[in-house]
Amino acid sequence: MKILDIPQSGKEGLSVSLQGRYGQVRRALVIPTNPRTSAQKGVRDIFSRVAKGWRALTQAQRNAWNAAAAQQKSKSRLGQSGPLTGSQLYVKVNATLSQFGQPVVDTPPSLPAFPALAPQNLVITNAGGVIALKLICPTDPGDGTIIRASAPQSAGREVCKDVRILGTCPAPVAGAADITGLYTARFGVPAVGSKVFVVANQYVDGYEDLGTEFTAMVPAEE
Numbered sequence: 001m002k003i004l005d006i007p008q009s010g011k012e013g014l015s016v017s018l019q020g021r022y023g024q025v026r027r028a029l030v031i032p033t034n035p036r037t038s039a040q041k042g043v044r045d046i047f048s049r050v051a052k053g054w055r056a057l058t059q060a061q062r063n064a065w066n067a068a069a070a071q072q073k074s075k076s077r078l079g080q081s082g083p084l085t086g087s088q089l090y091v092k093v094n095a096t097l098s099q100f101g102q103p104v105v106d107t108p109p110s111l112p113a114f115p116a117l118a119p120q121n122l123v124i125t126n127a128g129g130v131i132a133l134k135l136i137c138p139t140d141p142g143d144g145t146i147i148r149a150s151a152p153q154s155a156g157r158e159v160c161k162d163v164r165i166l167g168t169c170p171a172p173v174a175g176a177a178d179i180t181g182l183y184t185a186r187f188g189v190p191a192v193g194s195k196v197f198v199v200a201n202q203y204v205d206g207y208e209d210l211g212t213e214f215t216a217m218v219p220a221e222e
Contacts, residue, residue, distance in 0.1 A: 003023075003024050003025070003026050004023075004024070005017075005024050005026075006024075007019065007024060008024070011029060013029075014028060014029045015027070015028065015029060016028075016029050039164070039165075039186075043099070046095055046098045046099060047091065047095055049098070050090070050091050050094045050095050050098060050104065051087075051091055053090070053094065053104060054086075054087045054090050054091065057090075057106060061106050061107065062086055062087075063086075064086075064107060064108055065086035065087070065089055065090045065108050066085070066086035067086075068086070068089060068108035069083060069084040069085055069086045069088060069089035069108075070083045070084075071083070072084050072089060072111075074088075089108065090108075092206070093105065093108070093109065093205070093206030093207065094206060096203050096206045096207075096208060097205075097206045099165070100144075100146075100168065100203070102206075105205075105206065109205035109206060109207070110205075111207060112204035112205055112207055114202050114204060114209040115202070116139070117141075117145070117200060117201070117202060117209075117212055118137045118138070118139045118140060118141035118142070118145055118169065118172075118177075119135040119136065119137050119141065119145065119147075119169060119177065119200040119212070119214070120135075120136045120137065120138060121135070121136040121214055122134075122135055122136075122196070122198050122214035122215065122216040123135075123136060123176070123216060124190075124196065124216040124217065124218050124219065125219070125222070126192065126218065126219045126220065126221050126222055127221075127222050128221065128222070129221050131180070131189055131190065131192075131218060132178065132180045133178070133179050133180045133183050133190075133196065133198075133216075134176040134177060134178050134179065134180070135147075135169065135172075135176065135177045135179055135198070135200065135214070136175060136176055137169070137172040137175060137176065137177045138175060140171065140172065141168075141169040141171070141172070141177060143168060144168070144202050144203050144204055145168055145169035145200055145201070145202050146165060146167075146168060146169075146200065146201050146202065146203060146208070147165075147166045147167060147168065147169050147179055147182060147198065147199075147200055148163040148164060148165050148166060148198070148199040148200075148201075148211070149163055149164065149166050149179075149182075149183055149186070149187070149196060149197060149198045149199070150162055150163050150164075150187075150196065150197040150198075151187045152187065152190035152191055152194035152195070152196060152218070153194060153195045153196070153197065154194070154195065155193055155194065155195050155217060157195055160197040163197060163198075163199050164186060166179065166182040166183060166185075166186055167182050169200065170182075179198070183196070190218045191218060192218050192219070192220055192221070193217065193218060193220075194217070194218050195215060195216070195217050195218075196215065196216055196217075196218065197213060197214075197215050198213070198214045198215070198216075199211040199212065199213050199214075200212055200214070
């Protein structure tokens with residue numbers, strides 16, 4: 001429920017505070033389900049393995065990560081952020097690299113300059129009952145464009161933060177990258193009238209840029 005209180009965020013006792021669209025919100029603490037899917041366990045294994053790697057570094061290597069991390073800020077929360085720790089930056093960079101089959105690095109990479117994002121729009125078609133999801137890509141997305149998506153949502157849904165990694169963007173054909181296989185392998189075929197949220201962003205040397213969101217409705221059969 002909405003409350004009048006100082007800005008706050010996080011868990012306290014059996015309550016959770018957060019910033020809602022119309023102000024401060026407090027709700028009962030709910031323990032999320034733990035389905036232990038293969039994708040979930042895979043991500044946990046990556047984080048566990050990468051975190052152990054931090055302890056195996058030399059002190060000189062850890063010092064280098066600490067120095068690099070001091071120049072990078074955490075994601076802002078309630079208007080506040082602070083520098084990362086060396087271990088946080090190490091895990092952040094190497095978890096992303098491991099997620100996409102790249103080798104772990106012991107030396108912090110320099111912050112990259114990201115190219116323009118290739119995907120520009122999401123288009124969903126329904127030709128003869130065959131539903132296809134494609135990202136319009138005027139340029140080649142390369143190997144480092146990450147595609148995340150939501151399960152099919154209600155048509156009236158305007159915001160969806162629950163997106164999961166599908167993989168990297170396929171090469172476009174005639175200016176469109178077909179992500180139907182990636183999507184249906186994770187969520188199945190979306191129903192007519194549902195809405196799909198897709199977020200695309202890039203990674204370079206383990207660093208990720210901000211994502212761009214696209215949405216589209218599943219149309220009736222043409």
